[in-house]
Amino acid sequence: PGKDGVRRFELSMQAGRTQILAGKQTPTWGFNGTFLGPTLRAGRGDKVQMAVRNQLPEVSTVHWHGMRLPARMDGGPHQPIEPGTVWTPHWTIDQPAATSWYHPHPHGTTAQHVYRGLAGMFILDDDHDLDLPADYGVNDFPLILQDKKFAADGSFDGDPLKGTFGILGDHILVNGTYNPHLTVTTERVRFRVLNGSNARMYNLAFADKRRFHVIANDGGLLSTPVEVETFSLTPGERAEIIVAFAPGEQVVLRTTDNGVDIGKGDFDLLKLIAADDLKPAPDVPARLVPLAPISAPAGAKVRRFRLSGHDAINGKEMDMARIDEVVPAGAIEIWEIENNVYSHNFHIHEVAFQVLETGGSAPPAYATGYKDTVYVPSKSVVRLAVQFGGFTDPASPYMYHCHILRHEDSGMMGQFVIV
Numbered sequence: 414p415g416k417d418g419v420r421r422f423e424l425s426m427q428a429g430r431t432q433i434l435a436g437k438q439t440p441t442w443g444f445n446g447t448f449l450g451p452t453l454r455a456g457r458g459d460k461v462q463m464a465v466r467n468q469l470p471e472v473s474t475v476h477w478h479g480m481r482l483p484a485r486m487d488g489g490p491h492q493p494i495e496p497g498t499v500w501t502p503h504w505t506i507d508q509p510a511a512t513s514w515y516h517p518h519p520h521g522t523t524a525q526h527v528y529r530g531l532a533g534m535f536i537l538d539d540d541h542d543l544d545l546p547a548d549y550g551v552n553d554f555p556l557i558l559q560d561k562k563f564a565a566d567g568s569f570d571g572d573p574l575k576g577t578f579g580i581l582g583d584h585i586l587v588n589g590t591y592n593p594h595l596t597v598t599t600e601r602v603r604f605r606v607l608n609g610s611n612a613r614m615y616n617l618a619f620a621d622k623r624r625f626h627v628i629a630n631d632g633g634l635l636s637t638p639v640e641v642e643t644f645s646l647t648p649g650e651r652a653e654i655i656v657a658f659a660p661g662e663q664v665v666l667r668t669t670d671n672g673v674d675i676g677k678g679d680f681d682l683l684k685l686i687a688a689d690d691l692k693p694a695p696d697v698p699a700r701l702v703p704l705a706p707i708s709a710p711a712g713a714k715v716r717r718f719r720l721s722g723h724d725a726i727n728g729k730e731m732d733m734a735r736i737d738e739v740v741p742a743g744a745i746e747i748w749e750i751e752n753n754v755y756s757h758n759f760h761i762h763e764v765a766f767q768v769l770e771t772g773g774s775a776p777p778a779y780a781t782g783y784k785d786t787v788y789v790p791s792k793s794v795v796r797l798a799v800q801f802g803g804f805t806d807p808a809s810p811y812m813y814h815c816h817i818l819r820h821e822d823s824g825m826m827g828q829f830v831i832v
């Protein structure tokens with residue numbers, strides 16, 4: 414932060430070219446560069462002041478996905494940034510440590526803007542005395558997963574608004590790199606994994622089936638680490654994991670076909686090479702943070718959202734002039750998301766929620782923390798206990814939507830205000 418206690422960030426949205434495949438130049442968009450954006454970082458209590466400059470040839474917005482903030486600062490479709498102008502939202506960070514992210518959100522062109530490369534991670538810190546790997550770029554790495562299709566000339570191929578899901582690419586990039594490898598130098602490494610894809614679901618596991626710990630969901634740390642062999646992320650979801658390495662070994666992080674329409678195909682994502690000499694790392698703590706369950710009071714409001722086709726919620730397409738739901742400040746409500754056809758997921762701005770059940774069963778233990786985005790499998794109902802914040806503004810809506818961007822852009826999105 415500066416002398417006045419304000420942490421200032423400057424982001425500039427720009428078009429350019431990036432070499433992603435050997436010998437090819439891909440036309441891309443990025444923040445402060447030609448592809449993706451810098452990792453932003455702030456801590457609880459920080460005042461953040463953004464300056465977001467649009468140097469693109471078209472209007473866009475920047476949404477702080479996972480951030481608890483006033484609706485006018487949220488960067489949804491109601492905060493357009495015209496080409497050549499600067500948007501200056503500001504707010505105070507007041508939420509637990511988490512891995513969140515930022516990306517454009519202009520209604521109808523989010524899929525295209527994200528696909529071209531506009532996305533970045535936003536790490537939030539909080540005071541706790543846990544001994545977790547936290548040295549960015551040393552034992553704490555972001556992994557932004559995005560699938561692309563390439564045309565012969567190296568440009569991104571495919572129409573993110575066509576077909577059932579838009580883009581399901583066959584080249585998976587990690588932090589914008591195809592076929593990457595990373596040398597690790599510590600016995601344990603933390604990865605902050607973000608599914609920044611338009612539609613693809615990842616079912617992450619290591620080629621040697623080693624077990625590892627999930628320590629955080631979208632909204633922050635779990636109460637205890639959950640040991641798994643695999644976990645899944647749909648677009649917009651994040652998880653933090655801790656993986657142990659032995660000196661000199663190599664292992665590949667993969668995504669495996671789970672038979673689901675958006676989770677098809679086996680792909681190698683990242684080759685990890687452990688140095689011959691690894692710095693010792695503390696054990697994964699047995700307990701993480703006390704996580705107060707989000708529990709709805711008796712008689713809490715229940716709202717139901719039916720996702721249909723690829724363009725409607727409760728039979729209605731998104732209308733920027735219509736407020737769909739009005740929620741009292743600080744409320745805890747039950748939201749039920751019903752899906753009768755192919756896969757969707759569901760993201761709610763501003764909130765933290767916990768998943769109560771998915772298709773009649775409890776969620777997997779690794780997904781029981783605070784979240785803001787959840788997979789809604791085909792032919793199922795997902796029940797959420799949702800904690801709303803206290804920034805009232807009857808004139809500025811927040812969004813809820815399917816985070817498969819083809820669906821979001823086609824109208825599978827609604828608006829709520831907090832009053």
Ligand code: C2O
Binds near residue numbers: 476516649760814
């Ligand atoms: Cu990540 Cu409404 O978006």
Ligand code: CU
Binds near residue numbers: 479
């Ligand atoms: Cu969001």
Ligand code: CU
Binds near residue numbers: 756815816817820825
């Ligand atoms: Cu959808």
